[in-house]
Amino acid sequence: MTAALLDPFSYAFFVKGISVAILAGWLCGLIGVYITLRGMSYIGHGLSHAIFGGFAASSLINVNYYLGAGVWGLASALAINKVTRTRRIGADAAIGVITTSSFALGVALLTRYGNKGPTFDAALFGSIIGVSAADVWALAGVTAFTAAVILLNYRALLFATFAPEVADVSGVRVARTDALLMLVLSLAILASLTVIGVTLVAATLVIPAVVARMLTDRFSRMLWLSSLIGAACGFVGMNLSYHLDVPSGTMIVLTGAAVFTVVLSVTGGRRLARTSRLGASNESATLVAPAR
């Protein structure tokens, strides 16, 4: 039994894959707290699709995947954030228009010209096989960068998430803080796509944060709980993926869903109520001037 459990660790590809899954889980769990509390859960889903367009385009014009897809993803994230803040149209509509168009462009480009990177299925659902040493290092770098950004902008990020307009009049540079968050979100999604896949990366942002919210009423505790849950789901999900021969992203997300179900059963529906207005952090909503 023990030998069977340890068996995958004798393969270099699995060690690389599980390292990426744990790091990606930790990273997405951390950023997911801000994303869910801002009511932007859908942005992870949309942004991963937008990055897929960048992935296809960078493959076509022979630009490094991380650079091309990263710039594309960041531009999409900033566009979504800007449209959302002006409240001309809702965040869901902005994400729907910008990211699905980008995804459609990616599919069209890959279908017409082919691709030089991961297979279509691997890009959509994640794959252990597709993980290279460069992917591990890239993700480690993004994780360290994100941790530094959150550590050094902790209060500004918290204030801008809880009450953006009040933060603005209290000396927080909200636009810069939002842009930083969008930058680390884009980088995190980009670096996680190889293992988790375009269609499932959003769940790694949302599920750990929602579970953590059910377990605590403190923001700082929610941050580390969500990161820990994300990393644990990555570890367990990758092992299940190997033993059941199911795509890695699928098993990581199903592990997260199982954790959510267990926590919901143990804590009861009362705790679920805490997540009912996760995105309604609009202390100053009445101060936000609608677009002219």
Place this chain on the structure above:
Amino acid sequence: MTIAEHLVRIEKATFGYDASPVLEDVTLTVGSRDFIGVVGPSGSGKTSLLRLLLGTATPQRGTVSRRPDVAVAYVPQLETVNWNFPITVFECVLMARSGRILPWPTRTERADVSRVLDRLGIGALAGRHIRELSGGQQQRMFIARGLLRRPQLLLMDEPTTGVDFTSRHEMLHLLGELNAEGVAILLTTHDLNGVAAHLPRLVALHRTVIAVGTPRDVINGPVLERTFGAPMQVLEHLGMPVVLDRHGAGDHRTSA
């Protein structure tokens, strides 16, 4: 009043979101010792006026001038707050100190937050989640957050909505103390009898400034009819104007 004496001055400002302006030709000066209540029905432009004062909105015509380096604090309406957000009272107040880079508070910051919470009578509640406070305590928490910035001007949006009679009374007493200590206060309110009548200076607003002055100057039949769009009966009780609550008269709320 010179720019050195006033904190914020709005001059002939017109502001709106579409073709029709929400505020038109508004002139208002907030001095460094003022305690002003802005009254008017829903949609009269009270929140837009706050936006202009805060600087989160810019008038299409006219000007808004602020004294350089004036510190402004804002207390939001309780109804607009996400009470499920995972923060304690201490964390919420500490937000006002957003300048520090690292997350954990210094000993001085802890002492400052404790001092301001104690000052407002909610020091024992620092570790509680914000949802676990009463309406009056929640208002005090946001005032504490504002005070931590040592403001010269405190702007409050409907501070007595959702709080009980005792809390409202205590709130007005507290605001009076803060004003006496040198903090200028401007608040919006629907509550003509419970709040507005007790303030030293009122502004009646309905797209434009209808009247400015003492409660007696503003809370009277002709001004209220122009402001709320319906005839309102005003009596005098113990030297204070009292608006009779007539069912269906305008979009205002009155309380004893």
